[in-house]
Amino acid sequence: MLxxxxxxxxxxxxxxxxxxxxxxxxxxxxxxxDTIRRDLNELSEQGLxxxxxxxxxxxxxxxxxxxxxxxxxxEAKQVIADKAIGLFQKDMLILVEGGTTIMEIAKKIPPxxxxxxMTISPQVALTLAEHEQIDVITIGGxxxxxxxxxxxxxxxxxxxxxxxxxxxxxxxxxxxxxxxTDTDWEVVQVIKAMIRSAKKTAVVSIxxxxxxxxxxxxxxxxxxxxxxxxxPPDSPVLSAYSGKEKPVLL
Amino acid sequence: MLxxxxxxxxxxxxxxxxxxxxxxxxxxxxxxxDTIRRDLNELSEQGLxxxxxxxxxxxxxxxxxxxxxxxxxxEAKQVIADKAIGLFQKDMLILVEGGTTIMEIAKKIPPxxxxxxMTISPQVALTLAEHEQIDVITIGGxxxxxxxxxxxxxxxxxxxxxxxxxxxxxxxxxxxxxxxTDTDWEVVQVIKAMIRSAKKTAVVSIxxxxxxxxxxxxxxxxxxxxxxxxxPPDSPVLSAYSGKEKPVLL
DNA sequence: TAAAAATATGCAAATTCATGCAAATTATTC
DNA sequence: GAATAATTTGCATGAATTTGCATATTTTTA
Numbered sequence: 088m089l090x091x092x093x094x095x096x097x098x099x100x101x102x103x104x105x106x107x108x109x110x111x112x113x114x115x116x117x118x119x120x121d122t123i124r125r126d127l128n129e130l131s132e133q134g135l136x137x138x139x140x141x142x143x144x145x146x147x148x149x150x151x152x153x154x155x156x157x158x159x160x161x162e163a164k165q166v167i168a169d170k171a172i173g174l175f176q177k178d179m180l181i182l183v184e185g186g187t188t189i190m191e192i193a194k195k196i197p198p199x200x201x202x203x204x205m206t207i208s209p210q211v212a213l214t215l216a217e218h219e220q221i222d223v224i225t226i227g228g229x230x231x232x233x234x235x236x237x238x239x240x241x242x243x244x245x246x247x248x249x250x251x252x253x254x255x256x257x258x259x260x261x262x263x264x265x266x267x268t269d270t271d272w273e274v275v276q277v278i279k280a281m282i283r284s285a286k287k288t289a290v291v292s293i294x295x296x297x298x299x300x301x302x303x304x305x306x307x308x309x310x311x312x313x314x315x316x317x318x319p320p321d322s323p324v325l326s327a328y329s330g331k332e333k334p335v336l337l
Numbered sequence: 338m339l340x341x342x343x344x345x346x347x348x349x350x351x352x353x354x355x356x357x358x359x360x361x362x363x364x365x366x367x368x369x370x371d372t373i374r375r376d377l378n379e380l381s382e383q384g385l386x387x388x389x390x391x392x393x394x395x396x397x398x399x400x401x402x403x404x405x406x407x408x409x410x411x412e413a414k415q416v417i418a419d420k421a422i423g424l425f426q427k428d429m430l431i432l433v434e435g436g437t438t439i440m441e442i443a444k445k446i447p448p449x450x451x452x453x454x455m456t457i458s459p460q461v462a463l464t465l466a467e468h469e470q471i472d473v474i475t476i477g478g479x480x481x482x483x484x485x486x487x488x489x490x491x492x493x494x495x496x497x498x499x500x501x502x503x504x505x506x507x508x509x510x511x512x513x514x515x516x517x518t519d520t521d522w523e524v525v526q527v528i529k530a531m532i533r534s535a536k537k538t539a540v541v542s543i544x545x546x547x548x549x550x551x552x553x554x555x556x557x558x559x560x561x562x563x564x565x566x567x568x569p570p571d572s573p574v575l576s577a578y579s580g581k582e583k584p585v586l587l
Numbered sequence: 588t589a590a591a592a593a594t595a596t597g598c599a600a601a602t603t604c605a606t607g608c609a610a611a612t613t614a615t616t617c
Numbered sequence: 618g619a620a621t622a623a624t625t626t627g628c629a630t631g632a633a634t635t636t637g638c639a640t641a642t643t644t645t646t647a
Contacts, residue, residue, distance in 0.1 A: 090635075091389040092356055109593075119637050124594070140593065140644065209459030209475060216480050225459060225487055227477025227495070230466050237475055245477070340625075359603075369627050374604070390603065390634060594643065604633065612625065617618105 088116065093126055099217070101136055101145050104194065108142040163293045163317035164191040170315045170337045171291055174253060177201055182251035182281055185211055185236040188291045189257055196221060205251065207237045207277060231273055238273040246280040254285030258292050258305065261314075263327040265300035266307040275303045282306060289313035290334075297324055313337055338366060343376055351386055351395045358392040384545045413543045413567035414441040420565045420587045421541055424503060427451055432501035432531055435461055435486040438541045439507055446471060455501065457487045457527060481523055488523040496530040504535030508542050508555060511564075513577040515550035516557040525553045532556060539563035540584075547574055563587055 093116050100107050109127070113120040131138040137146055168191040175181065178201060183189050185208030193204075193214040203222040204215050212225045226245050228237035256278050260268035267290060269275050282288045282305070290308075294316045308314070311334040318324060320336035329336055343366050350357050359377070363370045381388040387396055418441040425431065428451060433439050435458030443454075443464040453472040454465050462475045476495050478487035506528050510518035517540060519525050532538045532555075540558075544566045558564070561584040568574060570586035579586055 089356055089389055089391050089394065091394050122636060209462045212459045212480050213485065216482055216485065223480040225475065225477040225480055227475040230462050230473040230475055232466055235463065235466065237477070372626060
């Protein structure tokens with residue numbers, strides 16, 4: 088295997104999981120860990136990755152492997168992503184928003200899933216494009232600087248003309264009284280349009296955002312079909328959200 | 338076996354597997370490894386492949402950009418970016434395509450420039466969004482997996498409804514006879530629409546792509562307003578493109 | 588603090604490479 | 618068609634690169 092070939096695989100791996108372990112790569116690529124380390128050093132010198140003890144990480148998030156809070160959030164998002172992927176079926180049209188949790192979902196899509204994804208996030212679009220079988224359609228518009236998603240009237244207009252099977256959104260606050268809430272008015276308008284257009288809507292959110300309220304309301308929580316967190320559905324934190332016909336807790 | 342014959346087979350092989358080993362080719366084509374190496378060097382000089390230790394690889398274009406340590410190309414793109422930025426003025430509506438050269442331009446935009454950029458590339462959109470003063474609008478559509486730009490009828494339709502002051506495109510081939518040419522039909526359709534919509538069009542391209550011809554034609558080179566390369570305008574390589582009223586060589 | 592894991596460094600073997608040169612092939616000129 | 622020039626090719630040589638291992642050092646974990 089060529090050195091550059093390994094480099095590409097390593098970059099792709101980091102792109103997909105945001106981290107790599109030297110030991111894993113050594114097995115996967117059937118070379119010594121020394122060689123992997125040398126590869127990682129080269130890629131790091133080129134500024135493409137960030138080397139850390141035990142492996143390497145992507146450039147965007149350089150927190151160490153064991154930085155308590157973020158590690159928990161990171162792992163929580165993996166659990167959420169796995170649950171969300173369970174909703175996907177062949178030939179679905181799936182509309183997804185942006186945000187770190189949805190990025191994790193985009194990375195973990197099974198390689199054999201054939202489906203069409205639409206998104207308002209350039210980052211998610213690029214990540215989805217890594218999967219050969221996935222057809223990616225970006226809904227364009229003005230790029231909101233804070234949230235890195237497309238917003239504005241044109242996006243809402245586009246959304247009115249599609250009918251996705253499933254829509255996946257993130258949120259910054261969920262509470263029994265306040266419903267789903269977020270911080271950015273422009274983004275909220277788009278999310279509302281996404282919910283309107285889709286047959287079913289799933290909210291993905293790590294548990295720490297539960298029972299918090301942000302400034303702008305997206306919808307009542309009963310308007311949602313699925314709520315996905317890293318906790319088991321019967322967790323006490325979620326008790327306030329069960330009982331009704333909708334949503335289903337996953 | 339003729340040399341050109343080997344070259345075609347090598348290119349085909351790289352197209353298929355994205356890599357070739359000198360040893361394999363030597364066996365397959367029944368020539369010495371020295372000859373193969375010379376072949377690979379030639380193809381590499383023509384910019385068709387990337388030579389690496391042990392063989393060669395295709396010129397893929399990954400996300401995030403995998404720096405093939407092409408120091409020259411990188412520096413050339415810096416020069417090109419500086420020249421391109423000279424065309425930008427306050428409050429312009431500037432339409433840009435995708436590709437590595439245009440990414441460099443997106444990175445180098447002066448922090449005090451207030452302008453609106455539209456792009457068909459998610460990568461470029463994200464890079465532009467780093468600049469506080471720049472308003473970024475993505476033209477959405479189906480994301481072409483190879484070029485990482487949005488393509489399709491909807492993009493062309495959108496382009497028909499805007500009138501940018503300036504449009505900046507890349508190209509894979511420019512020659513006096515063939516004009517501007519590229520490799521992907523879908524992408525070419527979009528570029529043609531971009532040129533139609535814009536008041537002025539600038540082509541950015543490193544000099545190695547000059548006097549080469551790709552499969553699909555974009556337009557005649559005289560239809561372009563500015564040609565930007567890393568070379569000075571009076572360079573011999575560019576002599577075939579000067580003299581007419583358009584384009585201006587920068 | 589001690590054990591374990593990961594790392595950097597030097598080194599040697601294997602492979603790959605660039606270069607010069609002569610033979611073979613191809614193109615050009617008369 | 619023959620002679621000449623230009624190009625292409627294979628081989629030999631030494632240089633450069635890559636890789637795995639051994640060892641000493643640093644970092645992490647318990």
